[in-house]
Amino acid sequence: MFVNDQETRATVAKLGGEMLLIRADASVAIGTGHVMRCLALAQAWQDAGGEVTFAMAESTPAIEERLRSEGAGLVRIGGVRGSDGDSEQLIALARTHGPSWVVADGYEFGPGYQRALKNERLKVVLIDDNGRSGTYAADVVLNQNIHARECLYQDRESYTKLLLGTKYALLRREFVSVCEPREISSVGRKLLVSMGGSDPDNVTRRVLEAIDKVAVAGLEVAVVAGGSNPHLASVAGSVARSRRACRILNNVTNMREVISWADLAISAAGGACWEYCALGLPVVLVAVAENQMLNAEALHAAGAAGLVAGGSSFAIGEMTQLITHLANSVSERQALSRTARTLVDGRGAGRIMSILMGESTS
Numbered sequence: 001m002f003v004n005d006q007e008t009r010a011t012v013a014k015l016g017g018e019m020l021l022i023r024a025d026a027s028v029a030i031g032t033g034h035v036m037r038c039l040a041l042a043q044a045w046q047d048a049g050g051e052v053t054f055a056m057a058e059s060t061p062a063i064e065e066r067l068r069s070e071g072a073g074l075v076r077i078g079g080v081r082g083s084d085g086d087s088e089q090l091i092a093l094a095r096t097h098g099p100s101w102v103v104a105d106g107y108e109f110g111p112g113y114q115r116a117l118k119n120e121r122l123k124v125v126l127i128d129d130n131g132r133s134g135t136y137a138a139d140v141v142l143n144q145n146i147h148a149r150e151c152l153y154q155d156r157e158s159y160t161k162l163l164l165g166t167k168y169a170l171l172r173r174e175f176v177s178v179c180e181p182r183e184i185s186s187v188g189r190k191l192l193v194s195m196g197g198s199d200p201d202n203v204t205r206r207v208l209e210a211i212d213k214v215a216v217a218g219l220e221v222a223v224v225a226g227g228s229n230p231h232l233a234s235v236a237g238s239v240a241r242s243r244r245a246c247r248i249l250n251n252v253t254n255m256r257e258v259i260s261w262a263d264l265a266i267s268a269a270g271g272a273c274w275e276y277c278a279l280g281l282p283v284v285l286v287a288v289a290e291n292q293m294l295n296a297e298a299l300h301a302a303g304a305a306g307l308v309a310g311g312s313s314f315a316i317g318e319m320t321q322l323i324t325h326l327a328n329s330v331s332e333r334q335a336l337s338r339t340a341r342t343l344v345d346g347r348g349a350g351r352i353m354s355i356l357m358g359e360s361t362s
Contacts, residue, residue: 015049015357021099023090025058025081025106028230031289032197033270034105035063037127037144040170041103042072044349047173048357050100055093057081060198062227062251082108087116094122101125101356104138107291111135125356129291136160140355144169144274144348147298163355169274169348174256176346182280184334188263188327190220192281195288196268197226203288203312204231207266208238208246210319216327219244222258227251264326264333266319269296269305277304277344280337284322288312304340 022042026032035054042052053073058081067074075093079085086108094102094117102117105127114137117124126138129145131152140161141153148164156162191211195203204223211221221244225235232250239248252258255275259265265276265283269292276283284306287296293311300307306322308314326332 015045015100018050019097019099020045020050020052020101020103021055021090021094021097022052022103023055023077023105023109024103025056026060026063026197026228027058028060028198028200028228030058030106030198031200031270032060032063032226032228034127035059035067036172036197037170037271038103038105039067039070039072040172040349041352043070043173044353046071048353053093053097053099055090057086060228063197066227066253081106082110082113084112084116087113091117091120091122094120103127107132109133111137114138130294142168142352145295145298146302146304146343147294161355163352166274166277166343167345167348168352169277169344170271170352171274171278171344171346171348174254175275175278176349182337182341184282184330184337185263186330187216188282188330188333189216189218190222190261190263191323191327192222192224192258192262192265192267194224194265194267194272195226195286196270196272198228199226199231199268199288201288201312202231202234203268203286204229204235205238206312206314206316207286207319208235208242210316211266211323212243213316213320214327215324219327221246222262223248224252224255224258225250264323266323268292269299273299273305274344274348277340278346280341282306282326282333282336282340284308284319284326286312286314302339302343304336304343306336 022038024034024038026035055075055077057077077089101123103125110133118137124138125140127142136156142163193207239246259279259281265281267283268288269285285296287293299305308319
C-alpha cells in the first residue's frame with residue numbers, strides 16, 4: 001500500500017473501506033481542474049484503505065476514463081449544477097453509500113447547498129478558490145491557493161475549519177515526496193506548453209505563435225493538450241507548422257516525467273501551478289480564466305512565477321520577450337525555482353487526510 005507521507009500513516013488503519021463521496025464536474029467550458037485536484041485527495045483516501053465515488057453532472061470522456069482507471073466509482077447527477085435538485089440527489093447517494101465525508105468542489109455549491117448537506121448530518125468539505133460563496137456552512141473549507149486568507153471566510157459557522165494556503169496543495173501521487181534538487185540549465189531550451197485540461201479559447205495556438213518568434217536557438221517544445229481539449233486538430237496543425245522541434249502530447253498521465261524534462265513552462269494558472277512548484281520548474285503563467293487571476297498575480301508577486309498580462313488575450317510580442325528573457329537568464333530561472341520549491345512540499349493531501357480522520361473520530 002502506498003503511503004504518501006508520515007502524516008498519513010496514522011490514518012491507514014482507520015479507513016477499512018470507508019467511503020469518500022466527491023461532487024465535482026468537468027467540461028470544456030469549466031475545465032477539468034476541479035476534478036483533477038479532487039483526484040489527488042481521492043488517491044490519498046484510497047491509499048489509506050478507503051473507497052471513492054465521484055458524483056458528476058457534467059464530465060468528459062477523458063475524465064471518466066481517468067477516474068475509472070483510478071478505481072473510483074462514477075455516478076451521474078441530473079439537473080442544474082448547485083440546484084436544490086442537485087443537493088437532493090447527492091443526499092440520496094449519501095444515504096445509499098454512507099460516506100465518512102462529502103467533498104464538494106465547484107463555485108455553484110453555495111450556502112444553501114452546504115446547509116442542505118449539513119441538515120442531513122453529513123460531514124462536508126468545500127474546496128474553494130476565491131471566497132465566492134459569501135457564507136459558509138461546511139465543516140471544512142479548503143483553499144490551497146497562495147492568496148488564501150481568513151478574511152475571505154469571515155461569514156462562516158463557528159464549527160467551520162479553514163485549511164488555507166499552499167501547505168494544503170493537492171498533489172497526485174506522482175508529485176508527492178519530491179526531494180531531489182532541480183538542475184537549472186544555462187539556457188532554457190526545453191519548453192513545456194500546457195493550457196489546462198480543455199483550453200476552450202485555444203490559447204495554446206497563441207503561445208506557439210509567440211514561441212516561433214523567440215530568439216533562442218535549438219528550442220524543443222512539448223505541447224500538452226488535455227484529453228478534453230476541443231481544438232486538438234488546430235493544435236496539431238500549429239505544432240506541424242512550427243519552426244521549432246515541436247511535439248504534441250495528448251491526455252498525458254505522466255506529467256511528472258514531462259515537467260522533469262522541461263527547462264521552462266508556459267502554462268495556465270490552474271492546479272498545475274502546484275506541480276511546477278513541487279518540482280521547481282520555472283513557469284510563465286497565463287490566467288486563462290478570471291478565477292485564475294488572483295493566484296497568478298500572487299505567485300508572480302511572491303517571485304515564484306513569471307506572468308504575462310492580458311489573460312488569454314495576451315500580447316504575443318510580450319510573451320515572446322518574456323520567454324526569450326527567461327530562457328537566456330539562468331539566474332532568474334534559478335530564483336523562480338528556489339522560491340517555488342519553498343511553497344509546496346508535497347504533503348498537502350496527507351495533512352488534509354490527518355485532519356479529516358481526526359474530525360471523523362472526534
